[in-house]
Amino acid sequence: MVFAAAGKPDMTRCWIMVRKSTISPERLRLYCSGHIICSFSRSLALRNLIPGYFSSHFHIRKEQHDRHYFTSAVSSQDTLIDRKVFDEMPNRDNKTVESSFMFIRDLLRSSMVRAEAETPRSIHCFALKSGFLQDLHASSQLLTLYGKAGDFASSLGLFSELKVKDVIAWNSVITALNRNGRSTVALGVFVEMIQKGTEFDSTTLLLALSALSSLSLSKVCPVVHCLAIEAGLVSDSNLCNALMNLYAQGEDLSSAECVFTRMEQRDIVSWNTIVTKCLASGQYWKSLKYFKSMCVSGQEADNVTFSSVISSCASLEEISLGESFHGLVIRSGYVPEAYVSVANSIISMYAKCGDIDSAETVFENLLCKDVISWNAILNGFASNGMFQEAFGVFKEMQSLNRIQPDIATVVTVTSICGDRCLSLEGRAIHGYTLGREMQSRALVVVNSLIDMYGKCGLTKQADLLFKITTDRDLVSWNSMISAFVQNGFTREAKSLFKEVVSEYSRSKFSLSTVLAILPSCCSSDSLIFGKSVHCWQLKLGFGNNILSANSVINMYIGCRDLTSAFLLLETISETRDLASWNSVIYGCASNGHYLESLRAFQAMSHEGKVSHDMITLLGTISACGNLGLVSEGRCFHGLAIKTLIESETQLQNTLITMYGRCKDIDSAVKVFGLISDPNLCSWNCVISALSQNKAGTEAVQLFRKLEVEPNEITFVGLLSASAQLWSTGYGVQAHCYLIRRGFQANPFISAALVDMYSSCGRLETGVKVFRNSGVRSIAAWNSLICAYGFHGKGEKAMELFSEMSVSGMEPNKSTFISLLSACSHSGFLEEGLKYYNQMEDKFGVKPVTEHRVCVVDMLGRAGKLREAYEFIKGIGEPQKAGVWGALLSACNYHGDTELGKEAAEVLFEMEPDNASYYISLSNTYVGLGGWEEAVRLRKTVEDKALKKLPGYSSIDVSVGL
Incomplete structure (x- = not known):
């Protein structure tokens, strides 16, 4: 014998011995010590042995191969066999043939355990030369062996050269293709098999279903199902399980x-399949119903069954039912401490149901925790607001050697950082992912x-x-679009949206893309873009999705197109839910359409299909x-008490604000006193309510x-109260505190300080504050303009x-109120009228009642009472009492009783219980000696028991905060 350098027998020599029948196959196997396959393949180094292959259209390419084909593939450097050796081999007797045939079968059987790349080719060579390649059993095993080795091209080549092909051969080549991710080619072979009328079995259909599942072609499942029914194979439980799985994959439960x-x-797989698929489809009660039927049938549950039904309880948040299953698990012998998958489901169930203590107990008693166990308890802490504990779990995982945080762990912790705005911790997590190279491995x-x-x-x-x-x-694009929208970069968000639309095909888009971009359309300037998104959403087939429709309604309200919003609400009248109504009620209230908000609530109540919730009341109370x-506000307050929503802090804060704006500060303070644990927003609301109603003290x-x-x-709020008290004592102390805390740079703070x-009479100090402020808001500009006036x-x-104007800051309604008031107090009539006439045309600010009051006051101070009267009449619509009150005051100042009486008559009709109008007209008559009319008006005030609010003076005694 000749031995190779590696210490293994020279397999070329062994091969020749077998071919010349000088040693039996049994002795050869013992002698080679199990290395024959590996060594022989290395020594021959065969390349491209099988000439045939399938193209993408499943055509079989056939080439000639004879005895010289094998020898030409053998490298002269790697073999000691002369290419004429095989030609010179003697004829074999029957005993040799039988031994060689048995040897090939033994080789195939043992090679199934380890399928190296060259192993099937070596056996193929031997079978080809020995003449046993046409044995279907051996050929099928060789096809399977090629598939295990990943050489699907050789599988197809061998299959194409078989003269006789039975169902096993067809199944073998389909299996080889499936194993190597060639599901499309596998389906092509299956179709060819059916078209040729070849008999198939349940294994063939199982392989076809496997290929369909890999390609997500669940729509073709009925075709395979029909073939199974026609062939009478539906009694095979494995096949039925595969059919159920594929149907459910296509959401055809x-x-x-x-x-x-x-x-x-x-069998148990059948029951588990239907239970898990109901769970995956969101049919949680149906999943539990099948579990009950399973128990009635006598089939015992396993850990997969228990994990599924406990997950259903978690999704339903049925903690009592989950506890029952926990007990059943223990009674059935599936001790959670030993079966990790069941324990993980129990931990998640308790956490989702809010019983984090029980979840933690199960976790602590778990003997062999895996990374899913750690992720379950981490998610439990996070979902129950225990963020410090969640970070503690994450740190503990990092300290373990056996288990380290995985991608799911990092995603959960990153989500916590985002929800809690923990940018520092979020950056640390980012660094951790870079160190573990997670970004490159998981998008x-x-x-x-x-x-x-x-x-x-x-x-x-x-x-x-x-x-x-x-x-x-697409998730990356959606996340970035949402990031732009959330931070006010609407132009960048729209640009990115246009880019993603041009890059992806329509079929790949999800509803998340629509939901991400719609909030960027929040002004009338974005209406056209918002309508185009709406059309695009309809083309994608999301028109019937209620979540999408609600988002579009919000978009139209934000763009001030109430007609389109209410039209869409009416269009979805059959499917609209509470969220649809809330989109209109709360959306209108948030965007200044207060009457429309209340009318929408009235329509919702009249329809009677849905009941209000806290979001509904937040919108109506704000409106x-x-x-x-105030009367309507009290009604909604009573409705909140009746439906037990009043205890919500957010709603109580809204009630405080509502009562404050309605000048009912007593009720505002009472609501504040009822809050068991007021937050900072509660304190701010009540302080603002008091300061806005001149209750500075x-x-x-x-x-x-x-x-x-x-x-x-x-x-x-505190600075506003100090301004009302005309005392700089509180204001200066507050200013010092703001400087220490670094709040003085806030534009709203600087405006309040000015x-x-x-x-308080310290105009120069106010100017210094304004000039030293880094960022000047429109409120700061308005405050100083008002202060000058x-x-x-x-x-x-x-x-x-x-x-x-030169700085680029656009004036608003309050700017012109301050400016016109300054012109009025300083006697700049022409300039004031010029600014008023330019408001809408040049600056786009539509005049309101406050502006008209300033103009009337300006004309009245200049003695142009008739012009002021004509100005009011020329507006073209009835004016509020403030405008006529300004004219009445001017008439009183200049002693014009005739015009004053006309203005007073209008005011008496508008506000018959306002004593100041009667007294003002009475003073006009007194100034001109008209005592009879003056006495009559005074008597009217007494008869109606009207009271004029008295003036008062105050002295600042206590200035300590």
Whole structure:
């Protein structure tokens, strides 16, 4: 014998010995010590032995191969056999043939255990030369062996050269293709088999179903099902299980149930298949119903069954039912401490049902925890708001050697960072993923990081991560679009949306893309773009989706197209839910359409299909507050008490704001007193309600009792209260505190400081605050313009307005109220009228009642009473009492009783219980000696028991906060 350098027998020599029958196959196997396959393949180094293959259209390419084909494939450097050796071999007797045949079968049987690349080729050579290749059993095993080795081309070549092909051969080649991910080619072979009329069995159909499942072609499942029925193979439970699985994969649960119902014999796999598929389809109660039927049939459940039904209880949040299954698991012998999958389901069930203590107990008692166990308890802590505990689990996982955080762990922790705006921790997680190279292995990690950065307001970081990611999917685009929208970059969001539409085909889009881009359409300027998104959504087939429809309604309301919003609400009248109504009610209230919000609530109540919730009441109560409808607001307050929603802190805060805007501060304070644990928003709401209603002293006193750390909004209310008290004592102390906390840079704070100092007579200090503020908001500009006007410095007010226009800041309604008031107090009539006439044409600000009051006051101060009257009449619509009141005051000042009486008659009709109008007209008559009319008016006030609010003076005694 000649031995190779590696210490193994020279397999060429062994091969020759076998061919010349000088040694039996049994002795040869013992001598080679199991290395014959591996060594022989290395020594011969065969290449491209099988010439035939299937093209993409399943055509068989045939080539000639004779005895010289084998020898030409053998490299002269790797073999000691002369290419004439096989030609010189003697004829074999029957005994040799039988021994060689048995040897080939033994080789095939043993090679099934380890399928190396060259092993099947070596056996193929031997079988080809020995003449046993046409044995179907051997050929089928060789086909299978090629499939295990990953050489599907050789499988197809061998299959094409078989003269006789039985069902086993067909199944073998289909199996080989399926194993190597060639599902499309496998289906082609299956179709060819059916077209040729070759007999098939249940294994053939199983292989076809496997290929369909890999290609997600669940729609073709009925074809295979019909073939099974026609061939009478539906009694095979394995085949039925595969049919159920594929039907359910295509979301056709009813067909899967039909297959299950007609099964003659059901095993545990059958029951588990239908239970798990009901769970995956969201049919949780149906999953539990099948489990009950399974128990009635006598079939014992296993760990897969228990995991599925416990997961159904978790999804239904049925903790009592979940506890029952927990007990049943223990009684059945599936101790959670030993069966990890069952324990993981139990942990998730308790966590989802809010019983985190029980979840933690099961987790602690678990002997062999896997990464899913750790993820289950981490998710449980996160979903129950226990974020510190969740981070503790994550840190503990990092300290373990056996188990390390996986992709699911990182995604969960990243989501916590995003929801809680923990940017520092989020960046640390990002660094951890880079160190573990998770980003390169899982795109879901990148997507979660983009989402986290967007929620934390770090748009630049999100955009950078998005741009450096090469293998982006649709989720990546949606996350980046949402990040732009959440942080106010609507132009960038729309640009990115257009880019993703041009890059992806229509069939690949999901509803998430629509939901991500629609919030960017939040003004009338975006209406055209929003309508195009709506059309695009309809083309994609999302028109019947209620979530999509609700988002479009919100978009139309944000763009101030109420007609389209209500039209769409009417279009979905059959499917609209509470969220649809809330989109209109809360959306209208949030965008200033208060009457429409209340009318939508009335329509919802009249329809009677759905009942209100907290979101509904938040919208209606807010609308009542902005309209000053205190009676209606009290009705909604009573409705909240009746439906036990009043205890919600957010709703109580809204009630405080509503009562404050309706000037009912007593009710606002009472609601605040009923809050068991008021948050900072509650304190801010009640302080603002008091300061807005000239109750500055009460606001300061309440601030002294503040139980939480104040923020910028708190100090805005406090500064407003200080301005009302005309005392810089509180304001200066607040200013010092703001500087220490670094809040003075806030534009709203600077505006409140300017207003406070100017109201307290320290205009110069207010100007310094304004000039030293880094970012000037429109409120700061308006406050200083108003301050100049209040101090009679109209020229300064107009100069500041010009400076504001040059800076690029666009004026708003309040800007022109302050500017026109300054012109009125300083006597700049022509300039004031010019600004009024330019408001809408040049600056796009539509005049409202406050502007008209300023114009009438301006004309009245200049003595142009008739022009003021003509101005009111020329508006073309009835004006509110404030406009006529300004004219009445001017008539009183200039002694025009005739015009004053006309104005007073209008006011008496509008507000018959307002005593100030009677007294003002009475004073006009007194000034001109008309005592009789004056006495009559005074008597009217007494008869009606009307009271005029008295004036008052105050002295600041206590200035300590």
